[in-house]
Amino acid sequence: MKPIADCRLYTFIDTAYLHGRDAVSVARALCAGGSDLIQLRAKGASAAEVQRLAEAVLPVVQAAGVGLVINDHPEVAVAVGAPWVHLGQEDFFDAGHHSVAELACRQAGCRVGLSTHAPDQCARAVAAGADYVAIGPVFATGTKPTARPVTLDYVRWAREQVSIPWFAIGGINFATVDAVVEAGARSICVVSAILNAPDIAAACREFRRRLPA
Numbered sequence: 001m002k003p004i005a006d007c008r009l010y011t012f013i014d015t016a017y018l019h020g021r022d023a024v025s026v027a028r029a030l031c032a033g034g035s036d037l038i039q040l041r042a043k044g045a046s047a048a049e050v051q052r053l054a055e056a057v058l059p060v061v062q063a064a065g066v067g068l069v070i071n072d073h074p075e076v077a078v079a080v081g082a083p084w085v086h087l088g089q090e091d092f093f094d095a096g097h098h099s100v101a102e103l104a105c106r107q108a109g110c111r112v113g114l115s116t117h118a119p120d121q122c123a124r125a126v127a128a129g130a131d132y133v134a135i136g137p138v139f140a141t142g143t144k145p146t147a148r149p150v151t152l153d154y155v156r157w158a159r160e161q162v163s164i165p166w167f168a169i170g171g172i173n174f175a176t177v178d179a180v181v182e183a184g185a186r187s188i189c190v191v192s193a194i195l196n197a198p199d200i201a202a203a204c205r206e207f208r209r210r211l212p213a
Contacts, residue, residue, distance in 0.1 A: 001067045001083065004111070004132050004165045007036035008211045009204060010069075010189040013057060015042040017195035026200065027057040031064035033204020039069040039086055039189075047073050054080045069113065074105035084131075086113045089121060092128070100129040117150055119157055126164055133162065134189060137170020138180060142192060144170065152183040159184025177210050186212045 011030045013023050023040075030038050038061055042050050050073045058080055061068045069084035070077040077085045085105050092114055097103065100112040111131040116122040125133045135158045137147050147170070155168050168180050169189035180188060190207055197203035 001065055002036050004037075004067075007067070007165070008187045009035050009208050010037040010039065010167050010169075010187065011035040011194055011204060012039045012041055012189070012191045013053070014039075014191055014195060015045060015053075017192055019195075023053050024056050024060055026195070027060040029200035030194070030204060031061060031066050033194075033201035034208045035066055035204055037067045037069055037084065039071050039084075040082075041071040043072075047076055051076045051079055054082060058082060074103060074110065074112075077110050078105050078108045083109075083111060084113065085110045086115070086134075088115045089117070093124065098128060100131075117147070119154070119161070122158065122162060122166075126162065130164065132165040132167065134169045135162075135166050135185075136168055136189075138168050139171025139176055141171040152179060155180060155183040155185050174206065174210075177207060181211065 013026050018026060027038060040054055042053060054070060054076055058068055067084050068082045069086050070082050071086045072091060074085045100106050103112060106112055113132040113134065114125040114130040115134045116125050122133055135154055137144055137149055138152060138155060140149050158166050167187045167189045168185040172180055172188050172190050173193035194200055194203045
């Protein structure tokens with residue numbers, strides 16, 4: 001698994017975008033295309049169902065040297081041995097946490113990424129010890145339809161101000177990725193533009209081609 005600072009393409013197994021495919025086949029395609037990190041996101045699923053999916057895909061991503069990120073369910077990450085957990089603002093700060101060191105999953109060896117939607121949230125996440133932060137949603141996105149876009153201004157701010165690894169996220173597709181890179185992003189998260197593509201691996205490769213080395 002690459003060090004987080006060297007990870008460029010962060011992709012997703014999002015159950016809302018499987019379109020009848022099984023999670024394992026999607027994981028294989030994401031790995032074949034060159035994903036560095038893959039997040040398992042299953043909004044509305046029970047912890048038991050998330051764990052079942054995680055147990056199925058973890059051997060695939062491990063064999064490819066890719067890091068598996070469990071969204072929203074740190075207890076699942078610990079149970080299956082996944083190396084990463086991702087939490088939103090509401091799951092971390094709104095839940096009363098102040099430092100990632102407080103989390104049982106961190107104490108068990110997981111690393112933690114946090115979502116941020118504004119400079120003050122990002123500064124707070126960095127101070128809390130996050131291993132990486134997500135910067136977004138940069139553009140409007142169907143995966144977060146009620147979220148207000150933060151625009152490229154937040155990406156430019158992150159380029160100048162954020163000292164830990166960060167990933168631009170939200171509405172990044174082939175029409176927008178070049179602008180995101182020009183604004184200063186070296187690493188991106190992509191959900192629907194890859195999962196809705198007819199060839200997942202090819203879509204990953206094209207995003208990688210357009211990212212900095």
